[in-house]
Amino acid sequence: MSADYTSPLAQSLAEPLLERFLRYVRVDTQAVRDGAATPSSPGQRVLGDLLVEELHALGLADAQLDANGYVTASLPPSQNTTEPQK
Numbered sequence: 001m002s003a004d005y006t007s008p009l010a011q012s013l014a015e016p017l018l019e020r021f022l023r024y025v026r027v028d029t030q031a032v033r034d035g036a037a038t039p040s041s042p043g044q045r046v047l048g049d050l051l052v053e054e055l056h057a058l059g060l061a062d063a064q065l066d067a068n069g070y071v072t073a074s075l076p077p078s079q080n081t082t083e084p085q086k
Contacts, residue, residue: 020054023050024047024050027043027046027050028043029041029043029044029046029047030043031044038067038068038069039068039069044069045065045069048065048069048070048071049065051063051065051071052064052065052071052073055071055073060073060074060075062074
C-alpha cells in the first residue's frame with residue numbers, strides 16, 4: 001500500500017508515528033465498570049508510565065504520572081534567535 005504525503009517531513013515522521021501509536025494501542029486501558037479507583041484499570045497506569053518514560057527520553061525532565069493517572073510535563077519556550085520584524 002502506497003501513501004501520499006504532504007511533505008518530506010510528514011513522510012519521515014510517518015513510520016515512527018505509526019510505531020508509537022501501535023505501542024499505545026497494545027495496552028489494555030479499558031476502564032473497570034463501577035471501579036472506585038482512579039485510574040480504574042492497571043493498564044491505564046501502564047500507559048501513563050509508558051508516556052512518562054517517552055517524555056523523559058524526549059528531554060522533558062519533569063514529566064510525571066500523578067496518583068489519579070494524569071500525565072503532566074512542561075515544555076520550555078523555544079528561544080527566538082532572530083530579531084523581531086518591525
